[in-house]
Each structure stands twice: as structure tokens, then as C-alpha cells.
Amino acid sequence: MATKKAAPAKKVAAKVKGKGGKANGAWAKVELPAGFKAISSGEFGDVWDFEQKPTLVGTVTGDVREVETGKGREKRVSRVITVKEDGTGKSYTVWESASLKGFFDHVQRRFHVALAFHGYRDVGRPQPMKVFEGAFSDEDAATLDLDDDTPPPTKHAAKKKSVGKRASR
Numbered sequence: 001m002a003t004k005k006a007a008p009a010k011k012v013a014a015k016v017k018g019k020g021g022k023a024n025g026a027w028a029k030v031e032l033p034a035g036f037k038a039i040s041s042g043e044f045g046d047v048w049d050f051e052q053k054p055t056l057v058g059t060v061t062g063d064v065r066e067v068e069t070g071k072g073r074e075k076r077v078s079r080v081i082t083v084k085e086d087g088t089g090k091s092y093t094v095w096e097s098a099s100l101k102g103f104f105d106h107v108q109r110r111f112h113v114a115l116a117f118h119g120y121r122d123v124g125r126p127q128p129m130k131v132f133e134g135a136f137s138d139e140d141a142a143t144l145d146l147d148d149d150t151p152p153p154t155k156h157a158a159k160k161k162s163v164g165k166r167a168s169r
Contacts, residue, residue: 045082045083045084045090045091045092045093046090046091046092046093047092047093047095048083048092048093048094048115050115050117050130050132051117054116054117054118055114055115055116055117056083056085056092056094056114056115056116057085057086057112057113057114057115058083058084058085058086058092058112058113059083059084059086059110059111059112059113060081060082060083060107060108060109060110060111060113061082061083061084061091061109061110062081062082062109063108063109064079064080064081064104064107065079065080065081066078066079066080067079067080078095078096079095079096079104080093080094080095080096081093081094081104081107082094083113083115094115097129097130097132098129099129099130099131099132099133100115100132100134102134103115103132103134103135104134106136106144107134107136108140111136111137111140112136112137112139112140113134113135113136113137113140114134114135114137115132115133115134115135116132116133116135117130117131117132118131118132118133119131
């Protein structure tokens with residue numbers, strides 16, 4: 001029985017480089033037409049460097065996003081928000097951590113928030129836990145019923161599934 005041979009893979013690397021072997025040669029000068037707003041990854045802002053700037057006060061500019069991280073069995077879903085800082089107007093990306101879980105459960109678009117980094121806590125693992133505190137403005141907190149036992153409006157981050165023994169066949 002004859003088998004069909006796969007076509008050889010196309011060499012893309014040669015097409016990516018411009019004249020003289022420089023990456024992004026002529027494409028570096030391409031610009032969007034007037035009247036269009038770019039929505040590239042830079043739109044979400046820089047990652048908040050909490051060690052250099054331990055407090056961040058601003059307005060949440062979008063909904064809570066869920067981002068897949070890791071590969072294979074290590075794949076998990078993390079929640080992320082973008083906060084536009086008061087005063088400078090600079091946007092920062094804030095990733096959920098164990099100490100901000102309750103904050104991420106209730107935060108919503110246009111909430112005025114304050115985040116503070118309080119340092120590291122030894123939890124008996126090689127990597128210490130980062131301790132954060134998240135708060136809503138009094139006006140935004142008044143719209144939430146935080147004492148209620150109803151579940152939060154957003155989904156929780158996915159947890160890693162445990163791999164058990166498979167049934168033998």
C-alpha cells in the first residue's frame with residue numbers, strides 16, 4: 001500500500017527577515033491608516049512592579065480577564081485586571097494572587113481601587129507568598145453586598161486537576 005508523503009515545511013524564517021538579514025526590515029515602517037485605534041497587547045498596560053511602587057490607586061478600565069498560563073499538565077487559568085493609575089494615567093496589569101482572591105471575586109469595571117503590597121510571608125514552601133491588600137472606594141463598596149453569602153458574580157480561577165490512577169483496560 002502506497003503512503004502519501006507530506007509536503008516539506010515552508011521556510012518562514014527567510015521571509016521574516018528583510019534585506020540585509022535584519023528582522024522586520026520594511027515592515028517596521030508600516031503604520032495604521034488615520035482614524036483607527038490600535039488594540040495591541042500594549043493596550044492592557046505594563047505589569048505593576050509592586051516592589052518598586054508598593055501602592056497603586058486607580059480605576060479598573062476593563063472586565064476581569066482570564067488568561068491561560070503554562071503548558072500541558074501545568075496549564076491553568078489566571079485572572080487579570082487593568083488599572084489606570086490616578087494622576088499619571090498610566091495603565092498597569094494586575095495578576096490575581098492568593099491574597100487578592102476575594103478582591104478579584106468582586107471587582108468590576110470602572111471601580112476605583114487601591115492595591116498595596118505588604119511584603120512576603122513564609123508559608124513553608126521554597127517560594128514565599130506575596131501579601132497584597134485590595135480595596136474599593138467607599139462608593140463602589142456600597143454597591144456590593146459583601147456580607148451576603150451569595151456567590152460572587154465572576155468565575156473562579158481554574159485549579160489544577162489531580163491526576164489519579166486510570167482504570168485498567
